[in-house]
Amino acid sequence: MLNANGLSCERGDRQLFAGLSLALEAGGLARLLGANGSGKTSLLRILAGLTRPAAGEVRWRGERIGDLAEEYGRELAYIGHAPALKDELTVAENLAFAARLAGIVASGAQLEAALEVLGMATRAALPARVLSQGQKRRVSLARLALPGAPALWLLDEPFAALDEDGIGRVRALTEAHLARGGMLVLTSHQDVPVAAGSIQTVTLGA
């Protein structure tokens, strides 16, 4: 489904990685490991189509992601370091907008249920401004719990800033996604075990 062939990435004069390949099938999990600055986020951004690789290509269902454009976007959820929340909007408004952007039309009850999965339903009416880092992370991950969530998840440090309860919830969410035949690429410094049919580990900067 997701195939990356011979990817290389340069930042400034430094080559972060070269000749990197990755293949992910339904239910597969890819873990990106490496020290700070080894290119984990860059690789995720390349897989998301945000950054162009210096060499190599990424294919989704056999087609180049550059040619697919929004079609690829419909099947992809990329959650980066920044929570992508507007301070001025409430938690519920932020989630509703994120859903719209992903092409999902969700009812009020569905939004609340998704927030409940991450334990944020009681904060739905609060402006995002007053949330802590961990709470913001939970809200930005909540869109993955909406019905009709995309098949491929690219998560950059999904467990960062989360407490034990939050880590448990996100782990359960990702495992359910993999069990349904979804695909997941994640970077993480914490050693959170996520169960999956097939697990591959990509170590960068080695």
Place this chain on the structure above:
Amino acid sequence: MTAAFAAVLRRDLLVALRRKGDALNVLIFFVIVASLFPLGTGAEPGQLRTMAAGVIWVGALLAALLSLPRLFAADLADGTLEQMLVSAQPLPAVVAAKVAAHWLSTGLPLALIAPVLGLQYGLPGDALRVLLWAVLLGTPVLSLIGAAGAALTLGVRGAAVLTGLLVLPLCVPALVFGAGALTASLSGLAPGPHLSLLGALLAVSLPLGLWAACAALRVALD
């Protein structure tokens, strides 16, 4: 596509509504700039009328410029822009919605207050109507060119000044035809041709501005 346009427009207007200060600052800046000229040059009615067009247009241009740096920078900082680029929605629809929201929250108020400022310069009724139309047609051009400029300078140090240096020269045609409409009306000529040219300018800058802004955003986030 229309759903994406509506969602982004709604969200940006909601944010603008909850940060009223930003839009209000732009409006107050415009009023102050346009009010300083009569104070500085003296209140000779004939002289005021001849300079009204230029002063009001330059004031509107500078005021619109003030609001540009926030157009994409806030979305870049909180990660929303990244989400817009990888989303299931076509980027031009998203950018068009952002430009429309920018115009509704800054350009439209500027256009509505311009005739009031025109009174200050002793403009007759006909000229006030022309002024309103000219600013209504001209401010979307500024928003479109401004969006391209703001996208090009995204994440650059000193982006606010750089945006001005990029955008102001490109706004010269809008300034010439906008001010020209008013001058024509004051000297008893038909302002129609100038307004038509402004409309044509808007029709050209719509696709070009959106295309340039989308391309610049993709480069900025690469």
